[in-house]
Amino acid sequence: MFRASEVIEIAVAMERNGRALYQAMAAAAASPKVKDLLDKLAAAETQHITDFSTLGRQFENYAPPESYPGEYEDYVKALVDAGVFARDLDPKELVGQCTTDEAILDLALNFEKETIIFFHTFPRLVFSPEEQKAVSRLIREEEEHIVQLSAAKRQRDAKA
Numbered sequence: 489m490f491r492a493s494e495v496i497e498i499a500v501a502m503e504r505n506g507r508a509l510y511q512a513m514a515a516a517a518a519s520p521k522v523k524d525l526l527d528k529l530a531a532a533e534t535q536h537i538t539d540f541s542t543l544g545r546q547f548e549n550y551a552p553p554e555s556y557p558g559e560y561e562d563y564v565k566a567l568v569d570a571g572v573f574a575r576d577l578d579p580k581e582l583v584g585q586c587t588t589d590e591a592i593l594d595l596a597l598n599f600e601k602e603t604i605i606f607f608h609t610f611p612r613l614v615f616s617p618e619e620q621k622a623v624s625r626l627i628r629e630e631e632e633h634i635v636q637l638s639a640a641k642r643q644r645d646a647k648a
Contacts, residue, residue, distance in 0.1 A: 495564055495609060496544030500537055502603055505579065507533035509599060512579040513592045522589045525640050526596065529633055536626060543622055560609075567606050593641045600633045 510530035517523040552560050586592045607630060610623045 493544050493547040493550070494561075496540055496547055498564065498568060499540045499607065499610075500544065502606065503533045503536040503540060506530075506599060506603065507537070509579040509582065510596070512583040513586075513596060516583045516586065517589050517592055519589050519644070522593065522640055522644075525636060526592075529596070529636070532629065532633065536629070539622065539626060543619065546619060564606075564609065567602075567609070570602075590641065590644055593637055593644070597634060597637050597641070600630055600637065604630045604634070 507530050510526045510533060514523045514526035514530065517526060554560050582595065583592065586595055604627060607623070607627050610627075611620070
């Protein structure tokens, strides 16, 4: 039986991957402004690792209701398999494919979008108002990352 805590474990792994990705992107960025933004986002991912780990302890044995056995597990696996880290690529290898800061920002935006899609599975798992607030806050923070990355990309596009 699929447990909600497994989704939290995946979220923690995604945040760890995100932190490593942002660190690799920051090291590769040419612009000091882009580097600074990516460093800040790496730090935010570190906080999210802590937040999700705390949330995960509340879901140790909770199994979400399913319309058929394995429904939730199939959905989560499909999301993970289709994501930025579907392949076993090293973050430095992913970033190595980016030849400009614009490409780095595009990769970061894709990662954040995939993260938000995955995090939208959480409302089915949480039922207390405190848990719902915590998940909503984390989703809003990821949405803010998209806003920040999009603004950085627009600024770079305006200079071109």
